[in-house]
Amino acid sequence: MSGSTENLELRVRTVRWEADGVLSCELVRPDGSALPPFTAGAHVDLSLPNGLVRGYSLCGDQGDWYRYVVAVNRDAHSRGGSAWIHDSLRPGQLLEVSAPRNNFPLVEDAADSVLIAGGIGVTPLLGMARRLAALGREWTLHLAVRTRGQAAFLEELRALAGDRPDRVRLHVDEEDGGKVLDLAGVLAGLGDATHVYCCGPLPMLEAFEKQAAGVPAERRHVEYFAAAQAPATEGGFEVELARTGRTVRVPAGRTILETLLEAGIACYYSCTEGVCGSCETPVLGGEPDHRDEVLTDQEKEAGGTMMICCSGSRSARLVLDL
Ligand code: FES
Structure with a gap:
């Protein structure tokens, strides 16, 4: 756990289409000055003008101190966060943004890392892949999507993979008879020192927790976007x-x-x-x-x-x- 509660007022510099249902948004200081630094896996909370506060992973370059980039999937069951961003967010607007907080930190000195992303869960893992590539570490990223058009940041990931295209593996359910990514297959034969990260929809995370139960907790890392357990409302x-x-x-x-x-x-x-x-x-x-x-x-x-x-x-x- 890390982060502060200081809020920043940032300007929306660009809004960009990244994939079917996915927009990215670049945020900068109005005066162009540097932003608080962040590490791979961090997120910020956006306070939207409709009163909602929503957290999004930072998927930009942690070496670039002048912009934060978030990507937002239009959630079919949106309670008003992603729908507002898709329908109403415009370049030039000012948004209140929290300082970065990291609940999903990357172990930078791991000899080998396997990153498993489901859909928009690619956002924190893109930052991790970028960092691991910069550090010259071994890494592999599995991106699972329902349709090819939903695969955001694929070009960027392939550029990071450089002359090792097998580092980025795309699984498209629709092109595999509707089958989801074979997590057991991905996790089979992990090295003794390999760290494994997963971020995606709840069913994928639950399957991951089950399949990766044998991986020591310190080498198994998960980020949830939605609650996996009911809140405690027993009171008393x-x-x-x-x-x-x-x-x-x-x-x-x-x-x-x-x-x-x-x-x-x-x-x-x-x-x-x-x-x-x-x-x-x-x-x-x-x-x-x-x-x-x-x-x-x-x-x-x-x-x-x-x-x-x-x-x-x-x-x-x-x-x-x-
Ligand atoms: S408000 Fe997000 S963890 Fe409590």
Whole structure:
């Protein structure tokens, strides 16, 4: 986990078609100055004029300090984020953008890395492939899409592969009798030191977690775009806010975040689904019931921090550093 809560006001410099249903957007400082640096796998939260906040992976070059690039897939079930970007985002607009945060960091000194992308899940992995290529490491990227037209950034990836075109492997379900990427086949015969990364739709991530269960946790890396678990809404516990001494009771049917917002307590959050890390809050007492996809198993075990948008409490009282 890394990042800050400082927001930036950035100008939309370009909006570009990348593939069927995918637009990319380049964001720059209005005065042309440098942006906070980021590392491969990082994302930013865009605060949209319709009031929604949405997180998108940075897919541009981490060596370019003057622009952030995000790519957005038009989600058929959009709750207003991707639809607004596709229908209303125009070059020249100003957007409030969070500083970069990285929940999906690249292990840069790994001897070999296998990157597995499903659809728009290619965005953080494009940044990783670029970084690994710059470092001269071994890498392979598998991109799975339903139709060939949905394969975003393929030309860029092939350029990164250079004289090793086998580094980029495209799987098109439609051209393979509707079959999805054979994850077991991809994972078979991984080297002892190989790190493997997966980002894509929920069914792919669930299949990956199952197929890669034998890969040691420190070499297995996953980024979720949507919640994999139901939020904790059992309620029936108290939350003490250590900075003010105030205590609120979380009722059944509400998350901690919802309860705090309803009580008029300002909180920083974005996805509300346990996938972005924006609402991470230090825990000073009590035992959280973790439901997020951001913290590692070790971090959850340690219990020193939690995502208040989706996680609850196993103890009758939680003390938060709020
Ligand atoms: S708001 Fe995204 S993890 Fe809680």
